[in-house]
Amino acid sequence: MTLAPYKGIGDSKVHVTKFESMMFLNSNSDPILCRSFPTFLDGAALLWFSNMPAGSITSFDEFAKMFINHFAASKIYVRDSDYLSTIKQGPHESLKDYMTRFTTAAIEIPDLNPEVQLHAIKSGLRPGKFQEAIAVAKPKTLKEFRDKAIGQIEIEELHETRRNEKPTSRREEERPYKSQNRDLKKPFKMDLKFDSYTRFNTRREDIIKEIFHNKLIKPPSRASTYQDQRYVDKTKHCAFHKKFGHTTDECVVVKDTLERLARQGLLDKYIGR
Template identity: 90%
Template sequence: MTDHSETQQPSRTNADLTAANAALLAENQRMAELLAEMQNNGDRKVDSKRTNATQHEEHQSESNAKTGETPPKTERRRANPFSEEIMSYKMPQNFTLPMTLTSYKGIGDPKVHVTKFDSMMFLNSDCDPILCRSFPTFLDGAALLWFSNLPARSITSFDEFAKMFINHFAASKIYVRDPNYLSTIKQGPHESIKDYMTRFTTAAMEIPDLNPEVQLHAIKSGLRPGKFQEAIAVAKPKTLEEFRDKATGQIEIEELHETQRNERPPS
């Protein structure tokens, strides 16, 4: 008699192994899908963070553009040499800077530069904050470098600012000419009175605190021999204004002669 239980046992064992293997494969598949989903979720979170950051930057840029604000820089600007009172002063809307003053570069008389600045600003404003904040606009080179290195909050008034400036560049004061130089300026043999006076006046302007009497004596001594020199010797002008009045008449005569020569037909 055959034992059927023994012949059926291997078949059941194989079926069980097949089922277990299938279950294992299914579990592995489920774990792989779970891991893939987790990975996708992580990527989406990263992308979401990047998107949010980009949107925040764009929103901030749009906000700055609307308000006119400048985004903060990574490198902070150094402290300003002006006091809080000067910097907080609200500049007038209609204020304009004079544009005819040459910038001071550290060479020349600093006192002359301050005087010119004062005179040009006279019609605009004599307000301390405006003077202080306008003056650096007319500095360049070594002078601008000096200003940029001043201690923070060290300037509280324009008088103080001007004094610091003049004292620092006192050694740069250069007088190219002195009154004795004027005695070397002579009218050329074919030089007009107008050209002579222009050349003489230009040199005289470079001499600080020039005595008008010295200037008058020098300009009369520089005239070339001729009718105008003789007329000046007779008239004996006592001031530069009187001399200029005489010179104006002579300039008109010379210009008339020049016009007649140009209109004369060639021979």
């Protein structure tokens, strides 16, 4: 005969009766009974025993009477196997959490029939693939059911890990792209090559157009793209690069090109009054 530890839930008198039946051969030895009984206590019951003052136990009969009286009220909280049928897996509850909750309740039910427990835990599964798999497999014991459940729990935990590794929202995914776009909206700047620049008596745009017309220099074969063209200012145009985004007078390349030609003496007519 085996005796489950008493945890403070259930009929304390029944627990004492079962203990005495198990210890029948030592029923006349108070020291053995008093030392053995606490080994069949757990949880709140073991805590109660641990808090008893030293020397307060004079005989097992007195010890048993104190025990029964202390946990007498626990008898009214005892649940039977019918209670298990009320435990259902929640819509978003993991299988692991459901089985933990179900098993905790089942432990508190004395003399629970394993077949009743198996039927209740299967009935409490929410509709889905695992419930369908159990209906097909038809596990005949709690061990067979738990073996199936362990595989499903591992799958659920794997999916949860993968979800946690993904970006939490699409907004966060787009954030780097938007930050890049904000940078693209900023005007492109180049460093000037000369410390000082010649003052011309003609607009740089007109000088560039005449230079191209006279073939003094060749137009750039292909204008470099300094920024995303979706964000350029279409009200500004560069005659040198032949594209929008900045004016000819603002263009650093134009300034450097004209300054180089001026220092070579090729733009004297645009210098002075």
